[in-house]
Amino acid sequence: MQKNKTFFILSLGVMLGVFISIGGSVLAELNKPAAESESEALPFEELRTFTEIFGRIKRDYVEPVSDKKLLEDAVRGMLSGLDPHSAYLVPEEYQELKEGTTGQFGGLGIEVTMENGFIKVVSPIDDTPAQRAGLKTGDLIIRLDDKPVKGMSLVEAVKTMRGEPGSKIDLTVVREGEEAPLKFTLTRDVIKVKSVKSKLLEKGYGYVRISSFQSGTGESLLESLAQLKKENAGAMKGLVLDLRNNPGGVLNAAVEVSDAFLKSGLIVYTKGRIENSEMRFTAAGDDLLNGAPMVVLINAGSASASEIVAGALQDQKRAIIMGEKSFGKGSVQTILPTSSGAAVKLTTARYYTPSGRSIQAEGIEPDIALASVKLASLEKPEFVPVKEADLSHHLENGKKKGEKTETPKTPDEKAKAEESLEINDYPIFEALSLLKGLAIMKH
Template sequence: MKRVRSTLHATPLRTLVIATCFATASGLALAQDPAPETEQLLEGIQNGERVQISLPDPEKQLPLEDLRKFTEVFSRIKGAYVEEVSDRELLESAIKGMLSDLDPHSTYLAPKDYEELEESTSGEFGGLGIEVGMENGFVKVIAPIDDTPAQKAGVQAGDLIIKLDEKPVKGMSLEEAVKLMRGKPGTIVTLTIMREGENAPIEIDVERDVIKVTSVKSRMLENGYGYVRITQFQADTGTQFKDALVDLEEELGRDLDGLIIDLRNNPGGVLQAAVESADALLDEGLIVYTEGRIQSSRLRFSAREGDVMEGTPIVVLINGGSASASEILAGALQDHERAVVMGTQSFGKGSVQTVIPLDETHAIKMTTARYYTPDGRSIQATGIKPDIVVRPAELKELDSKPFFTEADLSGHLEGQNEKAQEQEKTDPSAEADSVSLAERDYQLRSALNLLKGIHILNPKTRGMTKGNSQ
C-alpha cells in the first residue's frame, strides 16, 4: 500500500540521508560502511556527522543491452507519441516507474512532496485529515485523524474511496487523488466510499480545513485509572507523552492504579518519538532494530534506565489503523511484557524508507530496511497481534428488576456490615457514566475492566482496592 504523508523538511544539502517511518526519524546516527572497490560512495551529513552509503557501480551492474533498450524506447516515444513530450517529463516518468514497481512505499519526491512532509511532521497541514494509501486501484483510508473534518464526517479506517466528487479514482495515481482532496479551506469534497458490511456505496461530504493535529491527549477515566491517546507521532510527541503521564499522577495525587495507551487509528509518524515513548516505560533492553543490505540501514535503539510509571499496569489498544511507529511502540511493550496489547491486529507497515535528495528540490524515497521488535519479529505485512482480541461492539444493558434478597424480608436479622454497605452503594450518576462509556467504546471499557482486575489481584494493592474504587 502506497502511503502519502511521507516527506521531509526541505534542505539545501544534496546528500542528506534520513531514515523514516512515515516522516523523518530525527536523531538517528547512521553507521559508516567501508565500500568495496566495485561500489560508489554517496556522502552526506546527518546531525552534524558525515555518513556514507555505498551504491553499486552502474557500469558494472547494468547490462548494456538493457540500456540500449531503454534509449530505444525513449527515442521512439520522443519521435512518435501523439503529443510532444519533453526530455524532463520522460526521465521523471522513468524514475517514478523504477521506484513504484519496487514496493508501495518507494517513490520519487517532487518539490511539493517535500512541503507535504514538512507539514505532516509539524502537526499542521491542509486537507481532510485522513491517512491514505492505494489498494487495487482505489484510495484506501488507513486511518482518519482525530478531531479532523474526515473523522467528524464519519470516514472510517478501511474505507475504499472510489470517487472524488464526480471523478472516478480508478486509474488515478495516489498523488493525483490527494491533490483532488486538498483544496481551499471551507470548500466541500464528496467522497464516494465502499465500506465492508455495506451493500451500496456511501456518499460523505467533507469540508476542507486547515488540519491541526494534537498529538497527545490525556484524561482520568476513573479514580486511579489514566488514559493517554496518541493520535500520531510528531517530533515532540515523546516529550508530550511523558508530560501527560506526570500530569495524570499529579492530578491524582499518587501513583496510577493502571494506564491505557490508545494507539487505535494512529498511522505512525516520527520514529524517534515512538522510541522515546517506549523508553519512558522501559527500564532497559532493546526497543526496535532495523535490518537492511547496507550498513547504514542497520540501526538499534535501546531503553535507558528508568520507568517513569514504576511498573504501573498498562493496556495498549491497537486496531487495523495502527501503523508503523505505533506498531513499534506496541511491539516493544508487548515483547518486554510491560503491557497487555488489546484490540485487533495492526496494519503491518514495518519497512524503513531512506530519503536521498537528488538536488535542492527533488529526491527519491527508497525502502532500505525492515523493522523488528525486540524479540526479532518482523512487523512488515504481519503487524502486531494483540494479546487479547477485542473487536469493536455496541453493548446495551438489559432492563431487569432487582433481585429480592434477605435484606428485603420484614424483621430480617441485621447484618454486621449492613449499614456500611448502604453507604457504599454506587452513586447513580457514576453508574450512568459507566454505562455511557461502555456504549461509546467497548474496547476501551474492556481495557479498563482488565486493569481493575489486575489491580485487585495485585498483592501490593489488595488493601487499597476498597478505598480506590469508590
C-alpha cells in the same frame, strides 16, 4: 531521417551517461568489488530500450512532452513499482511531507496507502473532516469527485485530496459489508493534530490517547503523564494507552514513547541492505509509571510507529495488548533530498520487535482479542410505570402555577449524566476492568 537518427544517438548517449553515473553511485553504496566491470553491473540492453522509447515519445506522441515531465514520470514509475511506500516527491510534495510530521497541514486528515490500484484508508485522524464524515479503516476510495482513482499514483491521489481549507471534495468509497458504494462529501480544513490527549478514567487509572507520532509526541506524553500523576498524588494504579487508528509517523517519537515505560532493554531494531539502515534502539530511562499495569489498545488501523510501541511493550512483558490485529506496516522509509529541491522517499529497511519478529505484512497480534463492538444502553421499555401525577383528579402539591421544584438527582441519574468515553467505548471499558484486576493482584 538523419535528424531523428542524430537525436536518438544523442539521447542514448545522454541517458547512458546519466545511468552510468547512477550505477556508479549505487555500486559505491553497496560496496561492490572494484574489479567488477560496469558492463556486468549495468543493464545496457534495458537502458537501450528505455532511450528508444524516450525518443519515440518525443517524436511520435500526439502532443509535445517536455523532457522534464518524461524523466520525472520515469522516476515515479521506478519507485512506485517497488512497493506502496516508495515515491518521488516534487518540491511541493516534499514540503507537505515535512509539514505533516510537525503536526499541521491542509487536507482531510486521512492516512492512506495503495491497494490493487485503489486508495485504501489506513486510518482517519482524530478530530478531522475524515473522521467526522465517518470514513473507516479498510475503506477503499474509488473516486475523488468525478475522477476514478484507478491509474492514479498515491502521490497524485493525496495531492487531489489536499486543497484550500473550506473547499469540498466528494469521495466514493467501497466498504466491506455494504452492497453499494458510499459517497462522502468532505470539507477540507487546516489539520492541526494534537497527537496526545489524556484524562482520568477513575481515581488512579489514567487514559492516554496518541493519534499519530510527530516530532513533539514524546515530550507531550511526558507532560500528560506528569499531569495524571499530579492528579493522583504522584502515583498511578494503571494506564490505558490507546493507539487505535494511529497510522504511525516519526520513528524517534515511537522510541521515546516506548522508552517512557521501559527501564531497560531493546525497543526496536531495523535491518536493510546498506550499512546505515542497521539501527538498534534501547531504553535509557526510568519507567515513569513505576511498574503500574498497562493495557495498550490497537486495531486494524494501528500502523508503523504504533506497531513498534505495541511490539516493544508486548515483547518486554511491560503491557497487555488488547484489541484487533494491527495493520502490518513494518518497513522503514528514508527521505533522500535531491539537489533540485525534490526528494525520494525510499524503503530502506524493515522493523523488528525485540524478540526478532518482523512487523511487515504480519502486524501485532493482541494478547486479548476484542471484536469491534460498542456498548449501547438498553432501549426504553414499552411498559412505563404509572405515577401519582398520571392519576385522574390527583392532588396538587400546593406550589404556585408555573413554579418549578428542583428535584435532587438519584445516584443512577448522576451516573448517567457523568457517563463518558470509558462506558460508551467497549475496548476502553474492558481495558479499565482488566487494569483493576491487575492492580488487585499486584497488591
